[in-house]
Amino acid sequence: MRLNYLLPILALIMNISCKGQQHTNKNPPNIVWIVSEDNSKHYLQLFDKNGIETPNIEALAKEGVQFNRAFSNAPVCSVARSTIISGCYAPRTGSQFHRRSKLVPMPDSLQMFPAYLREAGYYTVNNSKEDYNFIKSDNAWDESSSKGTWKNRQPDQPFFYVHNIGTTHESRVHFPESDIEDAPTTAKLDDYAVQPNHPDTELFRYTNARYRDKIVEMDGQLGEVVKALEADGQLENTFIFYYGDHGGVLPGSKGYLYETGLHVPMVVRIPENYSDMADLKAGSQTDRFVSFIDLAPTVLNLAGVQIPEQIDGKPFLGGGVDAKKLSEENVTYGYADRFDEKYDMVRSVRKGKYKYIRNFNPFNFDGLMNEYRYKQAAYGEWEEMYEEGKLNEVQSAFFKSRAPEMLFDVENDPYETTNLAIDSKFGTTLKEMRGLLNDWISGMPDLSFYPEFYLVENAFDNPVKFGRNHKDDIQKYIATANLMLEDATAVQAQLTELLQSSDPWQRYWALIVCSSFGDEVKALTPAIKKIAQNDVQGINRVRAAEFLGMNKVADPVPVMLDALYSAQYETEALLILNSIVLLNSHSYGYKFTVDPSKINEDFKGEKSEVLRRTQYLSAQTN
Known part of the structure; x- marks a missing residue:
């Protein structure tokens, strides 16, 4: 009698168990990243009213999720990509300088994250930019070249494929001023507003339009990758991520911790066969904050691979993701050190609509000569107009010393032109943001409180270990640096x-x-x-x-x-x-x-x- 009573319950348990096993045994999804170089969200109409239409990216968004608050942690490629491949903050791992003077090892026996995918049976392909500041790993990619393709995998083998598009790279706006007459743009010069910190000249309007032409070209190339997946019968088995690898290239963007250097476009298409792995519905938008340190753990999570403890980021898609907690995520951090020959040390934190920037060398004005930046004609014109006294106060700020700390309301002041740190009404917010940043740089700890040459000679064989061993000293240097925030007397x-x-x-x-x-x-x-x-x-x-x-x-x-x-x-x-x-x-x-x-x-x-x-x-x- 008792056994008969238990039989329906046992059958139900077995049925649930079998269903769970079926789900577990389903092949893991394919994951594709399509990465456009050097463009922030400001150029795409999908994210910004001053942007241009990108029909292929917009189509991905209709079948996926639009991330309105996605951020690179660094505004330049090698540092951003080092953050992505490791899932770790660069100033903690010694990978914060562009270009690297010395490659550093991956931290604490951590591997570049595609290696964990390979171990789990994935075919990993990078087509084709790496540009990491870490010692090259032989186990991250099955293929890493301009000919790399997912089609070389074994039958039914899941794949992780990265497709880099260089069409929007900074070098694409290195042109002679004569191009204004000789190379007309498809985008109309007067259709896009010039940023308030830029002079509203014909050259700046032309540069805006020409760059948007490149965005459209990039969008078409993205569409070709999506078509290839569809033709191969893999579209509904594949999560497609589109994002920019850091901010844009108009003057004062790439290489700077302003929103135009960090706030990137991101869309993730959710495949029909794996829609249960995303807590967000297709065609939706989210304002949850995601950063580049989160990309590696997100991919590992989608693939069902255990996330190493050494990783700083956390997954924002896949099993076990707490949707409610994620919806409350509203903090991201940024860092800028040396770019080519130009040194600086800047750190940032954004929480919600407020952005705090800490200039540790405030006398190093933004416009200090950086040869590669100044290959862009608009940079030269901007500087000339400053020297000739033709700029207003907002436009001139790029060539003047900065305040040690700056606070912006980026929702109402998206180009960060009004420093609220000097306004007593924002004292509480300033103190909170300062505290967030200090806790973060102390906690890493941030190796940049030593000069780069000293790190190269004394730390770069094992940067993370050096940071742990010198954490107390670094905290002392932070305390010293923060004296500039006090009254001089x-x-x-x-x-x-x-x-x-x-x-x-x-x-x-x-x-x-x-x-x-x-x-x-x-x-x-x-x-x-x-x-x-x-x-x-x-x-x-x-x-x-x-x-x-x-x-x-x-x-x-x-x-x-x-x-x-x-x-x-x-x-x-x-x-x-x-x-x-x-x-x-x-x-x-x-x-x-x-x-x-x-x-x-x-x-x-x-x-x-x-x-x-x-x-x-x-x-x-x-």
Whole structure:
């Protein structure tokens, strides 16, 4: 009697179990990434009213999910792609400099994430850009070339395929101004508003239109990949991700932590046969925040592969995703360090509609010479108009020192033109955002509180281990750097002590703080003069001379050139040259006659960034 009573329940349990097994045994989905280079969401009408129509991307959105808040963590390709392939924040892993001076190992025995897919039976293909700052891995890809295709896999083998489209790359807007007449655009010049921080000139309108033509061309190429999947009978077995690999290329975007450098378009098409793996319905939009650190764990999760603990990101699609918790995600972080020959150190956090930017070298104005950027004609025109006094205050900001911290309401001020950090009404928000950023950079910890040349020589064999071993020191440097957020008079005594510290990197950051205050701490000039003459670290002598030169109390040229000629490492020379180019700029006007024969010959190879800087300075002198 009791057994008869249990039989229906046992049958129900077996039925549920069998259904679960059937679902588990279903082949895992294919996953395809279609990545367009160098375009933020601002150029696509799907995401921004000032954008152009992209019918193929729009078709993906109708059959998938439009992510309105997707972000690269870095505004340049090698750092963004290093973040993606590792799932880790670059300043933690030593992969934050573009271009890398030394490749670093993957952190803590972590593999590039496609390797885990291969182990699980996936065929992994990259067509074809890698551009990682990590030591090349032989186990990430079955194929990685311009001929790579999913069609070389075994029958019924699931695949992960990355298709890179270079049509929208920055180099596509390196054109002579004569093209305005000689190469008319399909997009109409007056159909797209020029950003408020840009001068509204014919050249800027033409550059806007020409770039949107490239967006349309890219969209057509994306459509061809989708058609190929459909022709192969794989469309409804494949999650298709479209996203831009970081921000766009109009001046002040790529290479900068503004929204135009970080906020990317992203659409994920949900395949019919795997619609149960997404908590969002086809044709929907979401404002949940997703970042590039989340891409690797999301792919692994969709594939049913365990996510390594070393990864910083978390999945936003697939089994076990908490939809309610994800809907509340509204924070993303960003980082910018060296881009080619131009040094800076900027960190950002966005929470909801507010964006906080921390400029750790605020005197390094945004428009400081970066040769590859200035190949774009619009950059040159922008600078010329500044020097001729033809720009308004908002447009001129690119060529002036920045505030150490900036706060923006990016929903009402999408091009980040009004700094709310100086408005007492936003004091609570400012404090919260500052706290978020400090917790993040301390927690990583952020290796960039050491100069790059020191990291190359002392940390890059195992950057993560170095960070763990020096976490306390890094937190001290962060505390020193943050003195520039205080009242100059209140911290002057503390700076006096730090300038005499036995730790060279405490002195280094104390000098940067002094330069951020300028003549507010002129009383420290005698101590800083001693450092300029006697510090054992050449870069500290340069930082001291930088302060003296910016405040017109001593000629910085002899000290800086002497440090350049005695530099032991290439990235040390490059960092010194950054200060030289700053003081050579229109803001300060010092003249540096660099003797290339006195610079270490090892620093002057054909593609040397040091050579690029010295050639620029030579042209300025002549």
